[in-house]
Amino acid sequence: MGYEGLTGKVITPFNPEYEKARQEYNKAIDEFPIAIVYCYTSQDVANAIHWSRKNCIVPRIRSGGHNYEGYSTGTGKLVIDTTLMNGIKVDTEQDIVKVQAGTRLKDLYETLYEFGYAFPGGTCPTVAISGLVLGGGIGLSMRYLGLTADSLIEAKMVDADGNQLLVNQCHNPDLFWALRGAGGGNFGVVTSYKFKLKKKVDKITLIQLAWNNNKPARFEFLRRWQDWLVNLDRRISAFGRIYKQGASVNAFFYGKPEEAREILEPLLSIPGLTLRNIEYIDFIEAVTIIGRAYERTAFQATGRFVEHHFSKGELKELINIMDEAPTNHDSYISVYSLGGAVRDLEQSSTTFFYRSANYIMAITSDWENEEEASIHKAWVAKGFKYIKSITTGSYVNFPYNRLTNYEVAYYGDYAARLACVKKKYDPCNVFSFPQSIKPGCC
């Protein structure tokens, strides 16, 4: 088997760039693909698909490489990487942006802000638009502007036969439905997206609160958080967490600080606040400040949808899990607000099945040395077992390889319909990974 037929920038194990090219964002992923092909065009993508089928090598699709479980790579697989397809075109007449598949969120936010637009993306600057939007996409603007996938109006995808498909409400509408929540790695290689831009923005209120070295604040935070979300002003979206020694929350508010303070009162009145930053700044500055917190580590993480109000006993059990955490700050249970604009779309309009949930709860542990990995993974596994028992489904962008019956966990009642879409667009299951959608008997 040779590499003839592959076009674009082809990195093989004999190439000095291979070591860097095989890395994913999660340092715990240590896979050795047969080659990585950085595509410049849709034709490069089609050639890579043809090559992998001819040589019986499974292709894996990668854009930003942030999949928690490394499903965008694999030992002995061909990685089709879209990093070099990263153009952004803004149409201010129609309030539309065209984005190529490998575009990172940082570049997208910055370009859009030059034209005065906000965007409902995620918080990590190096995540690519592809994985984010294809799994739904949550962030600090979502209660105001919806999920990332809710702004998608069109995509272009290269299918398993190398054909380029136009995907929107009129062309391949079943695939358009499937791509908005279940599209990551399952149906073909998406090469570009068209988004409707919903909001011009100037300044927003950035909110950063923390209760450090304050164990009682953790219970109080979780208790008040769930009450706070009920009837919460949709202009505010928040990501919070509890860790061994305390709690913290970051939020964006599309309004002025005075109003934000009133809305935040139930949280601000939790005793022992050690950080209280509520400032009215440029949208892009707020995005940048939040993005700065991310750095590459080895980690295990996963997240679930919360649909019911937790009892005191359930909240206490979550605190017990935190008390057993392997680290003081690098192991945590996070909460991500849903509701607001996320509930505006009709439930069945996309594959984001748990759209009506109140929030997402995730459990994460980061480590530096490989020898510690098993302790962290065991803590996440134990904590996840409990969290799973009190929650509904799993967020596909926070995947977990130990999840059983993953199709239903990620896609609920849509699992069977998605298997039919898979059969139509990828009947030979060319695009497969450990938790991919399998072609159904439709």
Ligand SMILES: Cc1cc2nc3c(=O)[nH]c(=O)nc-3n(C[C@H](O)[C@H](O)[C@H](O)COP(=O)(O)OP(=O)(O)OC[C@H]3O[C@@H](n4cnc5c(N)ncnc54)[C@H](O)[C@@H]3O)c2cc1C
């Ligand atoms: C530090 C960090 C912060 C995060 N923050 C958020 C957040 O704020 N909000 C949120 O919703 N999520 C967040 N996530 C999760 C993130 O959305 C997912 O990991 C997402 O899938 C990453 O996309 P990617 O393109 O960077 O990753 P990749 O690993 O390249 O891809 C992810 C999945 O999508 C598939 N895929 C990639 N490109 C394509 C394509 N062009 N066509 C078809 N399939 C493709 C891959 O095969 C894989 O299954 C975060 C993740 C990390 C690690």
